[in-house]
Amino acid sequence: MLTELVLPAPAKLNLFLHIIGRRSDGYHNLQTLFQFLDFGDRLTFVLNNSDVSLASDLDGVAPEENLIVKAARLLQQETGCQQGVNILLDKQLPMGGGLGGGSSNAATTLLGLNALWELGLTIDHLAELGLRLGADVPVFVRGHSAFAEGIGEVLTPVEPEEGWFLVVVPDAQVNTAAMYGHSDLTRDSLPIKVCAALDGEGAVLDQVSQQQRRNDFEPLVRALYPKVDKTLSLLDNLADSSIGRAMMSGSGASVFARFASREQALAAQAELSLNVSRPEIADDTSKLHSFVAHGINRSPLHTALQHAGYPVME
Numbered sequence: 001m002l003t004e005l006v007l008p009a010p011a012k013l014n015l016f017l018h019i020i021g022r023r024s025d026g027y028h029n030l031q032t033l034f035q036f037l038d039f040g041d042r043l044t045f046v047l048n049n050s051d052v053s054l055a056s057d058l059d060g061v062a063p064e065e066n067l068i069v070k071a072a073r074l075l076q077q078e079t080g081c082q083q084g085v086n087i088l089l090d091k092q093l094p095m096g097g098g099l100g101g102g103s104s105n106a107a108t109t110l111l112g113l114n115a116l117w118e119l120g121l122t123i124d125h126l127a128e129l130g131l132r133l134g135a136d137v138p139v140f141v142r143g144h145s146a147f148a149e150g151i152g153e154v155l156t157p158v159e160p161e162e163g164w165f166l167v168v169v170p171d172a173q174v175n176t177a178a179m180y181g182h183s184d185l186t187r188d189s190l191p192i193k194v195c196a197a198l199d200g201e202g203a204v205l206d207q208v209s210q211q212q213r214r215n216d217f218e219p220l221v222r223a224l225y226p227k228v229d230k231t232l233s234l235l236d237n238l239a240d241s242s243i244g245r246a247m248m249s250g251s252g253a254s255v256f257a258r259f260a261s262r263e264q265a266l267a268a269q270a271e272l273s274l275n276v277s278r279p280e281i282a283d284d285t286s287k288l289h290s291f292v293a294h295g296i297n298r299s300p301l302h303t304a305l306q307h308a309g310y311p312v313m314e
Protein backbone atom coordinates (compact mmCIF):
# COMPACT_ATOMS: atom_id res chain seq x y z
CA MET A 1 0.00 0.00 0.00
CA LEU A 2 1.23 3.49 -0.91
CA THR A 3 2.09 5.56 2.20
CA GLU A 4 4.10 8.46 0.76
CA LEU A 5 3.99 10.50 -2.46
CA VAL A 6 6.24 13.33 -3.63
CA LEU A 7 4.65 15.36 -6.43
CA PRO A 8 5.36 18.53 -8.40
CA ALA A 9 3.02 21.55 -8.53
CA PRO A 10 4.10 23.27 -11.75
CA ALA A 11 3.73 26.92 -12.71
CA LYS A 12 1.56 28.07 -15.61
CA LEU A 13 1.90 30.97 -18.03
CA ASN A 14 -0.97 32.82 -19.68
CA LEU A 15 0.44 33.12 -23.23
CA PHE A 16 -2.34 35.63 -23.86
CA LEU A 17 -5.24 36.79 -21.72
CA HIS A 18 -8.26 38.68 -23.02
CA ILE A 19 -11.07 39.77 -20.69
CA ILE A 20 -14.31 39.74 -22.67
CA GLY A 21 -16.97 40.51 -20.08
CA ARG A 22 -18.18 40.53 -16.51
CA ARG A 23 -20.80 38.16 -15.10
CA SER A 24 -23.56 39.22 -12.75
CA ASP A 25 -21.71 37.57 -9.82
CA GLY A 26 -18.68 39.80 -10.47
CA TYR A 27 -16.49 37.09 -12.04
CA HIS A 28 -15.03 37.80 -15.46
CA ASN A 29 -15.27 35.84 -18.69
CA LEU A 30 -11.88 35.34 -20.30
CA GLN A 31 -10.17 33.84 -23.26
CA THR A 32 -6.68 32.73 -22.34
CA LEU A 33 -4.01 30.28 -23.43
CA PHE A 34 -2.46 28.26 -20.59
CA GLN A 35 0.84 26.43 -20.85
CA PHE A 36 2.70 24.67 -18.00
CA LEU A 37 6.34 25.18 -17.06
CA ASP A 38 8.78 22.48 -15.93
CA PHE A 39 9.37 24.60 -12.82
CA GLY A 40 7.33 24.88 -9.64
CA ASP A 41 6.68 23.80 -6.07
CA ARG A 42 7.00 20.30 -4.61
CA LEU A 43 4.59 18.65 -2.19
CA THR A 44 5.28 15.59 -0.03
CA PHE A 45 2.26 13.66 1.27
CA VAL A 46 2.71 11.14 4.12
CA LEU A 47 -0.32 9.08 5.12
CA ASN A 48 -1.46 9.27 8.77
CA ASN A 49 -4.53 8.05 10.59
CA SER A 50 -5.59 11.24 12.29
CA ASP A 51 -5.76 14.67 10.72
CA VAL A 52 -4.63 16.89 7.86
CA SER A 53 -1.50 18.83 8.80
CA LEU A 54 0.66 21.15 6.68
CA ALA A 55 4.24 22.15 7.31
CA SER A 56 4.82 25.45 5.51
CA ASP A 57 5.54 29.02 6.45
CA LEU A 58 3.81 31.11 3.79
CA ASP A 59 3.82 34.76 4.80
CA GLY A 60 0.34 35.92 5.74
CA VAL A 61 -1.44 32.64 4.94
CA ALA A 62 -2.81 30.77 7.99
CA PRO A 63 -2.78 26.96 7.55
CA GLU A 64 -6.60 26.84 7.46
CA GLU A 65 -6.58 29.42 4.64
CA ASN A 66 -3.96 27.54 2.67
CA LEU A 67 -5.40 26.10 -0.54
CA ILE A 68 -3.59 22.83 0.20
CA VAL A 69 -5.47 22.31 3.47
CA LYS A 70 -8.71 23.51 1.85
CA ALA A 71 -8.29 20.96 -0.96
CA ALA A 72 -7.61 18.11 1.50
CA ARG A 73 -10.63 18.99 3.65
CA LEU A 74 -12.87 19.34 0.59
CA LEU A 75 -11.91 15.80 -0.46
CA GLN A 76 -12.68 14.49 3.05
CA GLN A 77 -16.10 16.20 3.05
CA GLU A 78 -16.94 15.03 -0.45
CA THR A 79 -16.03 11.37 0.11
CA GLY A 80 -16.41 10.91 3.89
CA CYS A 81 -12.80 9.72 3.94
CA GLN A 82 -11.48 9.33 7.51
CA GLN A 83 -7.80 9.13 6.65
CA GLY A 84 -5.30 11.90 7.39
CA VAL A 85 -2.07 13.18 5.89
CA ASN A 86 1.05 15.16 6.79
CA ILE A 87 1.93 17.52 3.95
CA LEU A 88 5.26 19.25 3.40
CA LEU A 89 5.38 22.19 0.97
CA ASP A 90 8.63 23.15 -0.74
CA LYS A 91 7.67 26.58 -2.10
CA GLN A 92 9.54 27.90 -5.14
CA LEU A 93 6.84 29.96 -6.86
CA PRO A 94 6.21 33.57 -5.85
CA MET A 95 2.87 34.19 -4.12
CA GLY A 96 0.56 36.48 -6.07
CA GLY A 97 2.97 36.08 -8.96
CA GLY A 98 0.51 35.26 -11.76
CA LEU A 99 2.12 31.82 -12.12
CA GLY A 100 -0.76 29.98 -10.45
CA GLY A 101 1.23 28.61 -7.51
CA GLY A 102 -1.67 28.38 -5.06
CA SER A 103 -4.01 26.87 -7.67
CA SER A 104 -1.36 24.36 -8.69
CA ASN A 105 -0.76 23.39 -5.04
CA ALA A 106 -4.51 22.77 -4.70
CA ALA A 107 -4.64 20.58 -7.83
CA THR A 108 -1.61 18.55 -6.74
CA THR A 109 -3.30 17.97 -3.39
CA LEU A 110 -6.56 16.83 -5.02
CA LEU A 111 -4.81 14.39 -7.36
CA GLY A 112 -2.20 13.28 -4.81
CA LEU A 113 -4.71 12.49 -2.07
CA ASN A 114 -7.10 10.86 -4.54
CA ALA A 115 -4.25 8.39 -5.14
CA LEU A 116 -2.94 8.10 -1.55
CA TRP A 117 -6.39 7.75 0.03
CA GLU A 118 -7.51 5.45 -2.83
CA LEU A 119 -10.66 7.49 -3.46
CA GLY A 120 -11.06 6.63 -7.15
CA LEU A 121 -12.60 10.00 -8.14
CA THR A 122 -12.61 10.76 -11.85
CA ILE A 123 -10.77 13.68 -13.40
CA ASP A 124 -14.11 15.43 -14.13
CA HIS A 125 -15.10 15.13 -10.48
CA LEU A 126 -11.70 16.42 -9.30
CA ALA A 127 -11.88 19.35 -11.77
CA GLU A 128 -15.33 20.24 -10.43
CA LEU A 129 -14.00 20.18 -6.84
CA GLY A 130 -11.02 22.25 -8.01
CA LEU A 131 -13.26 24.95 -9.46
CA ARG A 132 -14.80 25.43 -6.00
CA LEU A 133 -11.29 26.32 -4.77
CA GLY A 134 -10.35 28.70 -7.59
CA ALA A 135 -10.97 29.48 -11.26
CA ASP A 136 -7.44 28.42 -12.23
CA VAL A 137 -7.47 25.04 -10.45
CA PRO A 138 -9.23 22.95 -13.18
CA VAL A 139 -6.48 23.41 -15.79
CA PHE A 140 -3.91 22.08 -13.31
CA VAL A 141 -6.22 19.14 -12.50
CA ARG A 142 -6.69 18.26 -16.18
CA GLY A 143 -2.97 18.68 -16.88
CA HIS A 144 -3.00 19.70 -20.54
CA SER A 145 -2.19 23.07 -22.10
CA ALA A 146 -5.51 24.64 -22.92
CA PHE A 147 -7.41 27.44 -24.53
CA ALA A 148 -9.63 28.53 -21.63
CA GLU A 149 -12.96 30.32 -21.69
CA GLY A 150 -15.70 30.96 -19.14
CA ILE A 151 -13.99 32.09 -15.94
CA GLY A 152 -11.04 29.90 -16.90
CA GLU A 153 -12.70 26.50 -16.49
CA VAL A 154 -14.04 25.77 -19.99
CA LEU A 155 -10.97 24.09 -21.38
CA THR A 156 -10.03 23.00 -24.89
CA PRO A 157 -6.72 21.11 -24.99
CA VAL A 158 -4.21 22.68 -27.39
CA GLU A 159 -0.56 22.15 -28.32
CA PRO A 160 1.30 25.46 -28.28
CA GLU A 161 4.96 25.27 -29.27
CA GLU A 162 7.01 24.08 -26.29
CA GLY A 163 9.45 27.00 -26.14
CA TRP A 164 12.02 28.23 -23.63
CA PHE A 165 11.08 31.08 -21.36
CA LEU A 166 12.90 33.56 -19.20
CA VAL A 167 10.50 34.40 -16.36
CA VAL A 168 11.23 37.46 -14.26
CA VAL A 169 9.57 38.10 -10.91
CA PRO A 170 9.60 41.77 -9.81
CA ASP A 171 9.55 42.49 -6.11
CA ALA A 172 5.78 43.17 -6.09
CA GLN A 173 2.72 41.15 -5.07
CA VAL A 174 -0.37 41.88 -7.13
CA ASN A 175 -3.77 41.16 -5.61
CA THR A 176 -5.80 39.31 -8.26
CA ALA A 177 -9.24 40.20 -6.84
CA ALA A 178 -8.28 43.89 -6.63
CA MET A 179 -7.16 43.92 -10.27
CA TYR A 180 -10.37 42.23 -11.46
CA GLY A 181 -12.38 44.74 -9.45
CA HIS A 182 -10.51 47.87 -10.63
CA SER A 183 -12.53 50.46 -12.54
CA ASP A 184 -9.75 50.96 -15.13
CA LEU A 185 -9.53 47.31 -16.16
CA THR A 186 -10.26 46.61 -19.84
CA ARG A 187 -13.09 44.10 -19.75
CA ASP A 188 -14.64 44.52 -23.19
CA SER A 189 -12.14 42.83 -25.48
CA LEU A 190 -13.71 41.36 -28.59
CA PRO A 191 -14.11 37.61 -28.24
CA ILE A 192 -12.02 35.47 -30.57
CA LYS A 193 -14.39 33.35 -32.61
CA VAL A 194 -12.98 29.91 -32.18
CA CYS A 195 -14.19 27.66 -34.97
CA ALA A 196 -15.84 24.40 -34.07
CA ALA A 197 -12.95 22.41 -35.46
CA LEU A 198 -10.36 23.74 -33.03
CA ASP A 199 -7.38 21.77 -34.08
CA GLY A 200 -4.32 21.76 -31.84
CA GLU A 201 -3.02 25.27 -31.36
CA GLY A 202 -3.72 26.16 -34.98
CA ALA A 203 -7.18 27.66 -34.80
CA VAL A 204 -6.38 29.69 -31.71
CA LEU A 205 -3.16 31.07 -33.08
CA ASP A 206 -4.55 31.83 -36.53
CA GLN A 207 -6.86 34.27 -34.82
CA VAL A 208 -4.48 35.59 -32.23
CA SER A 209 -1.34 36.28 -34.16
CA GLN A 210 1.86 36.90 -32.26
CA GLN A 211 1.37 40.66 -32.58
CA GLN A 212 -2.19 40.55 -31.28
CA ARG A 213 -1.29 38.52 -28.23
CA ARG A 214 -1.74 40.62 -25.14
CA ASN A 215 -2.68 40.49 -21.51
CA ASP A 216 -5.56 42.82 -20.65
CA PHE A 217 -4.26 43.22 -17.09
CA GLU A 218 -0.96 44.60 -18.33
CA PRO A 219 -1.78 48.33 -18.84
CA LEU A 220 -3.49 48.52 -15.44
CA VAL A 221 -0.73 46.67 -13.54
CA ARG A 222 1.98 48.70 -15.33
CA ALA A 223 0.25 51.91 -14.24
CA LEU A 224 -0.18 50.81 -10.62
CA TYR A 225 3.14 48.98 -10.11
CA PRO A 226 6.18 50.89 -11.47
CA LYS A 227 8.42 47.88 -10.72
CA VAL A 228 6.37 45.71 -13.08
CA ASP A 229 6.44 48.45 -15.71
CA LYS A 230 10.22 48.77 -15.48
CA THR A 231 10.79 45.02 -15.48
CA LEU A 232 8.65 44.60 -18.61
CA SER A 233 10.67 47.29 -20.38
CA LEU A 234 13.98 45.71 -19.34
CA LEU A 235 12.89 42.25 -20.49
CA ASP A 236 11.39 43.55 -23.72
CA ASN A 237 14.77 45.05 -24.64
CA LEU A 238 16.28 41.56 -24.38
CA ALA A 239 13.43 39.67 -26.06
CA ASP A 240 13.74 38.28 -29.56
CA SER A 241 11.25 40.46 -31.48
CA SER A 242 10.87 37.83 -34.20
CA ILE A 243 9.37 35.49 -31.56
CA GLY A 244 7.34 37.98 -29.54
CA ARG A 245 7.56 40.73 -26.99
CA ALA A 246 7.81 40.41 -23.21
CA MET A 247 4.43 39.91 -21.53
CA MET A 248 2.93 39.63 -18.08
CA SER A 249 1.40 36.35 -16.87
CA GLY A 250 -2.08 36.36 -15.28
CA SER A 251 -2.73 39.36 -13.06
CA GLY A 252 1.03 39.76 -12.56
CA ALA A 253 3.51 40.46 -11.24
CA SER A 254 5.66 37.93 -13.16
CA VAL A 255 6.70 38.72 -16.72
CA PHE A 256 8.12 36.43 -19.37
CA ALA A 257 9.70 36.30 -22.82
CA ARG A 258 10.09 33.31 -25.13
CA PHE A 259 13.43 32.42 -26.70
CA ALA A 260 14.49 30.08 -29.49
CA SER A 261 16.63 27.92 -27.18
CA ARG A 262 17.56 27.36 -23.55
CA GLU A 263 20.99 28.88 -24.24
CA GLN A 264 19.44 32.09 -25.57
CA ALA A 265 17.14 32.34 -22.57
CA LEU A 266 20.12 31.83 -20.23
CA ALA A 267 22.12 34.48 -22.12
CA ALA A 268 19.25 36.95 -21.73
CA GLN A 269 19.08 36.11 -18.01
CA ALA A 270 22.80 36.85 -17.63
CA GLU A 271 22.42 40.14 -19.50
CA LEU A 272 19.46 41.09 -17.35
CA SER A 273 21.52 40.53 -14.17
CA LEU A 274 24.26 42.70 -15.61
CA ASN A 275 21.78 45.44 -16.55
CA VAL A 276 20.10 45.61 -13.16
CA SER A 277 23.45 45.87 -11.39
CA ARG A 278 24.15 49.15 -13.25
CA PRO A 279 23.85 52.09 -10.85
CA GLU A 280 21.35 54.01 -13.02
CA ILE A 281 18.75 51.23 -12.77
CA ALA A 282 19.85 49.36 -9.67
CA ASP A 283 17.21 50.99 -7.46
CA ASP A 284 13.89 49.17 -7.52
CA THR A 285 14.76 46.39 -9.96
CA SER A 286 17.80 45.13 -8.04
CA LYS A 287 15.66 42.53 -6.29
CA LEU A 288 14.58 40.88 -9.54
CA HIS A 289 14.36 37.15 -9.26
CA SER A 290 14.37 35.15 -12.50
CA PHE A 291 14.42 31.61 -13.81
CA VAL A 292 14.63 29.82 -17.16
CA ALA A 293 12.03 27.13 -17.79
CA HIS A 294 10.64 24.98 -20.57
CA GLY A 295 7.02 25.43 -21.63
CA ILE A 296 5.37 21.99 -21.69
CA ASN A 297 1.94 20.84 -22.76
CA ARG A 298 1.56 17.90 -20.37
CA SER A 299 1.71 18.76 -16.70
CA PRO A 300 4.68 17.27 -14.80
CA LEU A 301 2.13 16.36 -12.12
CA HIS A 302 0.41 13.92 -14.48
CA THR A 303 3.75 12.52 -15.63
CA ALA A 304 4.84 11.97 -12.00
CA LEU A 305 1.55 10.26 -11.07
CA GLN A 306 1.89 7.94 -14.04
CA HIS A 307 5.45 7.05 -12.99
CA ALA A 308 4.22 6.36 -9.46
CA GLY A 309 1.69 3.87 -10.91
CA TYR A 310 -1.33 6.18 -10.53
CA PRO A 311 -2.22 7.37 -14.04
CA VAL A 312 -4.97 9.97 -13.96
CA MET A 313 -8.35 8.41 -14.86
CA GLU A 314 -10.40 10.19 -17.54
Ligand SMILES: C[C@@](CO)(OP(=O)(O)O)[C@H](O)COP(=O)(O)OP(=O)(O)OC[C@H]1O[C@@H](n2ccc(N)nc2=O)[C@H](O)[C@@H]1O
Binding pocket: 014, 017, 026, 027, 028, 029, 030, 032, 097, 098, 099, 100, 101, 103, 133, 134, 135, 136, 137, 150, 151, 152, 176, 177, 180, 181, 249, 250, 251, 252
Ligand atom coordinates in the same frame (compact mmCIF):
# COMPACT_ATOMS: atom_id res chain seq x y z
C1 LIG B 1 -5.82 36.08 -13.39
C2 LIG B 1 -5.67 34.58 -13.51
C3 LIG B 1 -5.46 34.20 -14.99
O1 LIG B 1 -5.13 32.85 -15.17
O2 LIG B 1 -4.54 34.04 -12.85
P1 LIG B 1 -3.55 34.53 -11.64
O3 LIG B 1 -3.01 35.87 -11.93
O4 LIG B 1 -4.36 34.52 -10.38
O5 LIG B 1 -2.46 33.49 -11.60
C4 LIG B 1 -6.98 33.88 -13.02
O6 LIG B 1 -8.10 34.34 -13.75
C5 LIG B 1 -7.24 34.01 -11.55
O7 LIG B 1 -7.70 32.78 -11.10
P2 LIG B 1 -7.69 32.40 -9.53
O8 LIG B 1 -6.49 33.01 -8.89
O9 LIG B 1 -7.89 30.93 -9.43
O10 LIG B 1 -8.96 33.19 -9.08
P3 LIG B 1 -9.99 32.88 -7.87
O11 LIG B 1 -9.22 32.52 -6.66
O12 LIG B 1 -11.07 31.95 -8.35
O13 LIG B 1 -10.66 34.32 -7.69
C6 LIG B 1 -10.03 35.40 -7.05
C7 LIG B 1 -10.88 36.63 -7.34
O14 LIG B 1 -10.62 37.08 -8.69
C8 LIG B 1 -11.82 37.45 -9.34
N1 LIG B 1 -11.98 36.67 -10.58
C9 LIG B 1 -11.31 35.49 -10.75
C10 LIG B 1 -11.41 34.78 -11.93
C11 LIG B 1 -12.23 35.32 -12.96
N2 LIG B 1 -12.36 34.69 -14.13
N3 LIG B 1 -12.90 36.48 -12.77
C12 LIG B 1 -12.78 37.17 -11.60
O15 LIG B 1 -13.37 38.25 -11.45
C13 LIG B 1 -12.95 37.27 -8.35
O16 LIG B 1 -13.16 38.52 -7.76
C14 LIG B 1 -12.37 36.35 -7.29
O17 LIG B 1 -12.87 36.65 -6.03
Ligand SMILES: Nc1ncnc2c1ncn2[C@@H]1O[C@H](COP(=O)(O)OP(=O)(O)O)[C@@H](O)[C@H]1O
Binding pocket: 058, 060, 061, 065, 066, 067, 068, 093, 094, 095, 096, 097, 098, 099, 100, 101, 102, 103, 104, 105, 106, 176, 250, 251, 252, 253
Ligand atom coordinates in the same frame (compact mmCIF):
# COMPACT_ATOMS: atom_id res chain seq x y z
N1 LIG C 1 -0.55 27.04 -1.09
C1 LIG C 1 -0.60 28.33 -1.46
N2 LIG C 1 0.37 28.85 -2.21
C2 LIG C 1 0.32 30.16 -2.59
N3 LIG C 1 -0.65 31.01 -2.25
C3 LIG C 1 -1.65 30.55 -1.51
C4 LIG C 1 -1.67 29.20 -1.07
N4 LIG C 1 -2.78 29.01 -0.35
C5 LIG C 1 -3.42 30.20 -0.33
N5 LIG C 1 -2.75 31.13 -1.02
C6 LIG C 1 -3.21 32.55 -1.24
O1 LIG C 1 -3.49 32.68 -2.64
C7 LIG C 1 -2.96 33.92 -3.16
C8 LIG C 1 -2.64 33.75 -4.65
O2 LIG C 1 -1.53 32.95 -4.75
P1 LIG C 1 -0.87 32.36 -6.07
O3 LIG C 1 -1.76 31.32 -6.67
O4 LIG C 1 0.50 31.91 -5.72
O5 LIG C 1 -0.75 33.59 -7.03
P2 LIG C 1 -1.45 33.92 -8.40
O6 LIG C 1 -2.93 33.66 -8.21
O7 LIG C 1 -1.13 35.36 -8.66
O8 LIG C 1 -0.85 33.04 -9.43
C9 LIG C 1 -1.75 34.21 -2.27
O9 LIG C 1 -1.46 35.57 -2.20
C10 LIG C 1 -2.16 33.63 -0.93
O10 LIG C 1 -2.84 34.61 -0.14
